[in-house]
Amino acid sequence: MVFSSLTFLFAFLPITLILYYIVPDKAKNVVILISGLVFYAWGEPLYVLVMIASTAIDYTAGRIIHAYDDKPKIRTICLIVSLVMNLGLLGVFKYLGFIIESLNAFFGFAIPNPNLPLPIGISFFTFQSMSYTIDLYRRQIKVQKNPVSFMAFVTLFPQIVAGPIVRYEDIQNEIDHRTITEKMVGDGISRFIIGLGKKVLIANNIGLLWTEIKALDYGELSAVTAWLGILAFTFQIYFDFSGYSDMAIGLGKMMGFTFPENFNYPYMSHSVSEFWRRWHITLGNWFKSYIYFPLGGSRKGLPRTILNLLIVWTVTGIWHGASWNFMMWGAYFGVLIVIERLFLGKVLEKIPAFFSWLYTFIMVVFGWVLFDAVAPGTVGFGDMFSQVGTFIAAMFGGNGVFIDNTAINYIVNYGIIFAICIFGSSDVLKSIGEFIKKKAPVWVQYGFPVVNTVVMLASVAYLSTSNYNPFLYFNF
Amino acid sequence: MDKEKKKFTMTPAKLMIALFTIVSLVIPITTAVLPKQERSENENRTLAKFPSLVNQTKLDKAENFADVIGAVRWEDITVRDEDSYMDKIETYFCDHLAGREEWVRARNTMEMLAGKKEINEVYTLKNQMIQVFKDFDEEVVNSSLNAMNLFAETHPNMQCSLMLAPTAQELFSAEIPSYAGYLSEKTFIDECYKKMQGVTTIDCLSYLSGHKSDYVFYRTDHHWTSLGAYYAYCAASKALGYSSYGLDSFNIETASSSFRGTLYSKTLDNSITPDTIDYYFLASGEPTVKMTVFDGQEQTVYDSLYVRSFLDVKDKYSSFTGSNAPIVTIETNVDNGKNLLLVKDSYAHSLVPFLSKHYSKITMVDMRYINTDLNRFIDLDEYQQTLFMFNAISFSSDIHLKKITMTK
Numbered sequence: 001m002v003f004s005s006l007t008f009l010f011a012f013l014p015i016t017l018i019l020y021y022i023v024p025d026k027a028k029n030v031v032i033l034i035s036g037l038v039f040y041a042w043g044e045p046l047y048v049l050v051m052i053a054s055t056a057i058d059y060t061a062g063r064i065i066h067a068y069d070d071k072p073k074i075r076t077i078c079l080i081v082s083l084v085m086n087l088g089l090l091g092v093f094k095y096l097g098f099i100i101e102s103l104n105a106f107f108g109f110a111i112p113n114p115n116l117p118l119p120i121g122i123s124f125f126t127f128q129s130m131s132y133t134i135d136l137y138r139r140q141i142k143v144q145k146n147p148v149s150f151m152a153f154v155t156l157f158p159q160i161v162a163g164p165i166v167r168y169e170d171i172q173n174e175i176d177h178r179t180i181t182e183k184m185v186g187d188g189i190s191r192f193i194i195g196l197g198k199k200v201l202i203a204n205n206i207g208l209l210w211t212e213i214k215a216l217d218y219g220e221l222s223a224v225t226a227w228l229g230i231l232a233f234t235f236q237i238y239f240d241f242s243g244y245s246d247m248a249i250g251l252g253k254m255m256g257f258t259f260p261e262n263f264n265y266p267y268m269s270h271s272v273s274e275f276w277r278r279w280h281i282t283l284g285n286w287f288k289s290y291i292y293f294p295l296g297g298s299r300k301g302l303p304r305t306i307l308n309l310l311i312v313w314t315v316t317g318i319w320h321g322a323s324w325n326f327m328m329w330g331a332y333f334g335v336l337i338v339i340e341r342l343f344l345g346k347v348l349e350k351i352p353a354f355f356s357w358l359y360t361f362i363m364v365v366f367g368w369v370l371f372d373a374v375a376p377g378t379v380g381f382g383d384m385f386s387q388v389g390t391f392i393a394a395m396f397g398g399n400g401v402f403i404d405n406t407a408i409n410y411i412v413n414y415g416i417i418f419a420i421c422i423f424g425s426s427d428v429l430k431s432i433g434e435f436i437k438k439k440a441p442v443w444v445q446y447g448f449p450v451v452n453t454v455v456m457l458a459s460v461a462y463l464s465t466s467n468y469n470p471f472l473y474f475n476f
Numbered sequence: 477m478d479k480e481k482k483k484f485t486m487t488p489a490k491l492m493i494a495l496f497t498i499v500s501l502v503i504p505i506t507t508a509v510l511p512k513q514e515r516s517e518n519e520n521r522t523l524a525k526f527p528s529l530v531n532q533t534k535l536d537k538a539e540n541f542a543d544v545i546g547a548v549r550w551e552d553i554t555v556r557d558e559d560s561y562m563d564k565i566e567t568y569f570c571d572h573l574a575g576r577e578e579w580v581r582a583r584n585t586m587e588m589l590a591g592k593k594e595i596n597e598v599y600t601l602k603n604q605m606i607q608v609f610k611d612f613d614e615e616v617v618n619s620s621l622n623a624m625n626l627f628a629e630t631h632p633n634m635q636c637s638l639m640l641a642p643t644a645q646e647l648f649s650a651e652i653p654s655y656a657g658y659l660s661e662k663t664f665i666d667e668c669y670k671k672m673q674g675v676t677t678i679d680c681l682s683y684l685s686g687h688k689s690d691y692v693f694y695r696t697d698h699h700w701t702s703l704g705a706y707y708a709y710c711a712a713s714k715a716l717g718y719s720s721y722g723l724d725s726f727n728i729e730t731a732s733s734s735f736r737g738t739l740y741s742k743t744l745d746n747s748i749t750p751d752t753i754d755y756y757f758l759a760s761g762e763p764t765v766k767m768t769v770f771d772g773q774e775q776t777v778y779d780s781l782y783v784r785s786f787l788d789v790k791d792k793y794s795s796f797t798g799s800n801a802p803i804v805t806i807e808t809n810v811d812n813g814k815n816l817l818l819v820k821d822s823y824a825h826s827l828v829p830f831l832s833k834h835y836s837k838i839t840m841v842d843m844r845y846i847n848t849d850l851n852r853f854i855d856l857d858e859y860q861q862t863l864f865m866f867n868a869i870s871f872s873s874d875i876h877l878k879k880i881t882m883t884k
Contacts, residue, residue, distance in 0.1 A: 006569040007562070010504035042562050045553045186489025189496045205590070405655035412655070416591040449492035456499055461583040464573045 001042040002161070003192075003247045004199050006463055012039065016157075020255060021180075029152040029175070032255070036155025040120070043161070047119035050089065055154045057085050058129040059147055065136050066143035075137060082133035086126040093119055098322035105380060121161040123319060125154055127286055131167040134290060141169050149175050158251035162244045164262035165282040171257055178256035186449075188253030193452045193459075195246025198424070200459040203240035206232045206421055209414050214373070216406075218390040219399060224407035226394040232414070234368050235421035238267065241280070260285075267425045270356040271348045272336040272363055283319070287312050309341065310334040320371070324384045329370040336363055366392070506574040513572070517790045518741035523571040527564035529553065581744040593656065596742035601651050603748055605739035606644045607698040609659045612872035620871065621671045623878040624864055628674035630884075631856070634817075637715045638864040639678040640665045640871055641700065641708060641823050644693035647684060661868040668871075675864070680711035694751040697737020698869075699793050702728075702754045702826050709830035716816070716861060718834035726756040731784070735792040753792055755782055756829060763808040765832060770803040770853070772845060781806065781829045796825035802845035803853055806838045817850075817859040819843060819880060824865045843876040850883040 001008050016035040023031055041048040061078040068074040093116050100111045132153075135141045144150040153175055159166050213221070213229030221229070245262035252259040266279035276284055292312045298305040310331065317330015340348070348356040373391040378384050393399070423429065436444055515522050534547035552561040573579060584595050593599060599606045628636040645652070646661035662681060669677040684692055684700075684707050692704035700708070706723065713720040735751040767778040778798075786795035797804055800822055815837040818824055824840060831838060839854055850856060866874065 001562075005566055006573065007566050010500065010507070010569070014500045014504065045560075182487070182493070183489045186487075186492040189492050193496075405657055408655040409653075409657055412653075413592050413594075416589075420590075445488040446486075446491055449488055449495050452492060453495040453499060456496070458582070458586060460499075460503070460573075461579045461586065464570050464576065465580045465583045466570070 001039050003244070003251075004196060004459070004463060006460070007042075009460070009463075012042075017254065028255075029146075029148050032152040032157070033148055033155055036152070036157040036160060039157040040155065040160055043120045047122075050093075050119055050122075051125060051154070052151075054085060054089060054126065054129060055151055058082050058133055058154075059144070059150045061133050062136050062143050062150070063145065065133065066145075079133055079137045083130060086130045090122060090126050092116065093122055095318075095322045124163050124165055125160060127165050127283075128159075128167065129154060131165075131169070131286065131290070135167070135169055141172055144168070144172075144175070146176070156252070156257070158248040158255070158257075159259060162241070162248070163280075163282060164245050164248060164259055165286050166252075166259050167282075167286070170260050174257050180254075180256040184253050184256065188250045188255075190250070190448065190452050191253060192247050192250030193456045195243040195248075195250060196459045197455040198239045198243030198246060200243075200462050201455070202417070202421060202424060203236050203238075203243055204462065206414065206417050207236040207240070209410060209417075210236055210372075213410075218373075218387065218394055221391075221394040221399055222401035222404040222407050223395060223397040223399075224403040225410065226391060228407060228410050228414070230365055230369055230373065230391075230395070231418070233372050234267075234365050235418070235425065237368065237372075238263075238425055239421065265425065265427045265430075267361060267364070268357070268427060269360050269364075270353060271340055271345055271360055272333060273340050273345065275360055275364055276333065276337070283316070287316055291315060305341070306338050309338050313337065323374070323378065324381045325370050325374045325378070325388070328384070329367055332367055332370055369395075503574060507569070507572060510574050516571075516576075518577065518744070520741070520791075524564065524568045526568055527552075527561055529561055577744060581746070584743050584745065598739050598742045599645075599652060599656070599658075600743060600745060600748070601648055604644065604648060604693075604695050605743065605745070605748060606648055606652070607739060607869060608656075609643070609645050609661055609664070609869050609872070610657070611659065612664070616875055617668065617872055618671070620874055620877040621668055623881045624675055625671075625673045627862070627880050627883065631862075633860075634856075634862050635676070635860060636674065636862045636864070637676040637678055637712070638669070638672055639680055639708065639712055639866075640668060641865070641867045642681045642684060643698060643700075643867050643869050646681065646868070647688050647693060664868055664872065676715045678712050678715050680708040683707045683711040694735070694737050694739075694793075695748050696740035696751050697735065697793055698739055698867075699737070699823060700826065700867075701751075702756050702829075705823075705826040706756065706830060708827055712831075712863070716831075716834075716863065720830075721758065721833065725759055727759050729755045729757060731755050731782070731795065732787045732792050736790070737793060741790075753787070753795065758833065763810050763833060765809075766807045767797065768805045768807075769798050769801045770805070771801050781832060793822070793825070797828055797840070800842050800844070802842055804840040805854075806832055806835075806840070808832055808836060808838075810834065810836050812836055814861070815839075815859045817841065817854075817856070817862040818865060819862065819877070820865040821867060821870045821874075823867045823870075827865065843874075843879050846876075847879060848882060850880075856883065 001012060003009075012035070016031065019035075020028060020031045037048060037052075040051060044051075061082040064078045065075045068078075097113050097115060100113045103109050104111055104113075132141070132144075132150075136143060144153070153166075153168060153171065154160075156166070156171075210229055210232040213225060213232065216225070218226075242263035249259045249261070260282050262281050264278040264281065266275050269275040269278055292308055295308045295311065296304055297308060300308075311334075313330045313334030314327060315330065316333070317327045320326045320329070348359065369391055370388055374384050374387050378387065390398075433448075436447075513523060529549055529552060531547045531549055535544065538544045538547055549561075552559070552564075570576075587595055588600075594608060597608055597610070599608050624636070624638060628634070642661045642665065645658060649658075649660070652658060665681060669679075684704060687703075687707055690703055691701055692707060693700050706726075710720045731753045733750065733752040735753050737751060740748065765779065765781055767781055769776045769778070781797055783795050783798045786792055786798070791799065797806075806828065810833065812834070814835045816831065816835050816839070818828070818831075818838055818840045820840055820842065828838060828840065837858070839859070841850060841853075846853075864877075866877075871877075
């Protein structure tokens with residue numbers, strides 16, 4: 001199920017929350033567990049079994065690691081079983097098809113591709129589960145003996161599908177003892193609605209522009225159209241993804257959980273390294289804790305640091321999807337970050353803030369070209385490069401047209417939405433909000449819930465009418 | 477006294493919780509309680525039914541438990557595709573959400589505020605809605621043109637004409653910015669006409685353009701008004717060989733002034749003035765008519781070209797000769813022996829009342845519903861003239877006209 005659907009907003013969520021609030025504290029995790037399974041099964045009726053199996057194995061591994069505290073071998077075996085299973089699931093469901101297709105393409109094999117559909121959220125829940133066994137192995141957390149509580153951690157529906165990547169460490173105290181205050185619920189609702197609005201009102205709308213431009217022939221795009229297209233995607237992915245995180249964090253809060261933040265105005269960054277500290281924060285932290293630091297981080301000399309950075313970023317790229325362009329996208333950021341580490345970072349600190357911002361933003365935008373200007377289903381490395389190359393050429397006027405009617409039409413139709421995107425991805429609104437909260441009279445505070453409610457109703461208007469499609473011709 | 481009363485203090489958080497609770501409960505409860513509509517008039521379609529996981533026919537035949545299990549559509553919940561049970565639930569919810577039309581209107585208003593000029597392929601000018609002409613498939617158009625040429629060639633005794641009508645977009649083109657990227661209907665019609673062989677082409681565009689400022693197109697519907705059809709009737713007079721009546725020969729009856737047409741259905745914009753539907757009657761007296769509508773199954777006979785019962789429903793344009801039917805035959809007491817075969821789309825419906833003054837018989841055929849030789853329904857030899865009559869936009873995507881070549 002997705003949050004941005006009527007089924008979720010008006011059936012699943014009210015029922016779940018009512019049950020959640022009326023049952024005694026001890027039974028709340030049962031509600032989380034059952035609602036989480038229903039939520040997941042709604043989108044993945046079969047693969048929910050995969051999730052249950054993986055959770056059961058991680059739970060058992062955790063118990064054994066704990067029980068044999070003084071037997072390092074057994075502990076290590078349990079960790080390896082958990083890692084192999086989680087990475088194996090990822091490998092089979094997410095990467096197998098790509099690996100087979102690539103082998104076939106390079107070596108002329110004819111291995112049949114099983115074409116397994118990707119279970120929703122598998123990249124998230126496997127990473128969450130792994131964090132538990134690894135941290136337990138490292139003795140950083142306490143074991144969870146209650147299977148319901150452990151399962152509730154994995155199936156906690158707000159974060160199951162698209163993050164943030166909540167590590168067990170983040171909620172280990174809350175999973176068994178949490179207090180739900182009126183303020184938490186109120187704040188949670190506000191946060192949820194803000195996320196809903198970001199996703200439904202902004203991301204979906206600006207996304208339409210990118211969908212349209214992406215369908216055009218890259219070899220005929222005017223420079224302005226190409227820029228509009230990739231900027232549309234730049235905003236779409238931010239509002240979509242951060243909106244989803246906001247919804248998750250808000251829902252978590254309504255249920256008494258404090259999830260880690262996932263985005264912190266990434267498009268206001270002044271260096272690429274900073275961008276990655278503000279973009280998908282929980283993923284960055286995950287890779288830092290479980291790959292970068294174990295590889296030695298920056299403690300083993302410069303060449304090794306560079307290598308480690310490149311490895312982490314390439315893996316980060318692949319995590320986003322099984323294809324060359326995601327790998328390239330990750331490696332691209334790895335290279336940029338290495339360059340910043342070597343010398344550019346110091347330069348960026350010295351030049352006027354506007355220029356360091358502009359540099360960072362443009363680099364990120366070019367990153368999105370690698371990320372998404374590739375037609376789905378592109379397997380070949382060369383194919384990917386020619387598409388990306390044509391698109392980037394178009395951005396520099398390579399098609400010989402700077403601006404055309406198509407571009408003007410897009411500017412007229414999407415100008416206001418672009419303005420909203422620019423405004424909304426800066427922290428201006430947040431500052432205004434905080435100013436009002438501090439300085440304005442109390443009655444003004446009541447404006448926030450009212451505005452939020454309007455945003456929610458507006459989102460419902462968009463969600464409910466996507467299938468409103470009148471036909472001109474009778475019976476036709 | 478105050479101490480005993482537990483005082484309720486409002487806080488912004490409480491207000492948020494209250495509002496959220498109200499919205500989250502009122503919407504689903506009203507949706508569940510309100511009676512469900514089966515059809516959406518505006519969308520011209522049947523709304524989704526609540527999905528069932530059980531195959532009822534199989535269940536009725538079930539004799540044991542295994543049969544009952546077998547009657548469940550497991551694939552609807554196990555296979556993840558657009559047809560899954562879960563998606564059907566969401567569709568059902570969207571289709572039947574309480575106040576659906578208001579939600580649509582709210583969304584469209586927000587879209588317009590956000591600067592969108594075109595909603596559901598409708599471009600709204602000041603008090604005028606326009607169906608936009610964005611693209612067409614040249615192959616589709618060519619096969620229609622070839623089919624008409626071939627029909628003319630294989631029926632040498634038939635005098636064939638083609639009239640492609642512009643739509644409001646062409647007449648209002650000066651008010652639509654060129655960057656919007658819409659196609660020119662004039663260019664399209666000219667290109668089509670160039671390819672016609674043995675078929676007389678009728679230029680009704682220049683006739684209509686001359687009356688741009690008159691009420692020739694509905695504001696909220698994609699059709700032309702009776703006045704628009706009148707000018708087309710004048711434009712066709714030479715090719716069809718009649719002398720058209722002057723405007724002042726008609727008495728005009730305003731049959732409805734609350735017509736909101738197909739374009740309104742797409743945007744639900746209430747700010748556009750509803751249209752009037754006018755009937756034009758000859759002051760000197762109308763010919764008597766007998767209109768036979770064949771819907772593919774049975775025939776219904778009317779003694780008028782106007783089916784006034786449609787004036788009471790949303791689809792008021794259908795009061796002109798009734799809604800689209802495969803074959804409509806109009807016999808008049810005009811005693812000149814001229815019979816016209818009219819292969820058409822719905823633009824012809826408001827044109828026919830004018831034409832009927834000059835023909836003994838007019839047969840309208842709608843090729844969308846006919847998949848065979850026309851001779852199975854009518855005797856082609858009775859007709860001296862064939863008029864092909866479409867509006868540019870519907871013609872540009874017409875994939876049915878080519879079936880006319882099946883007619884011997």
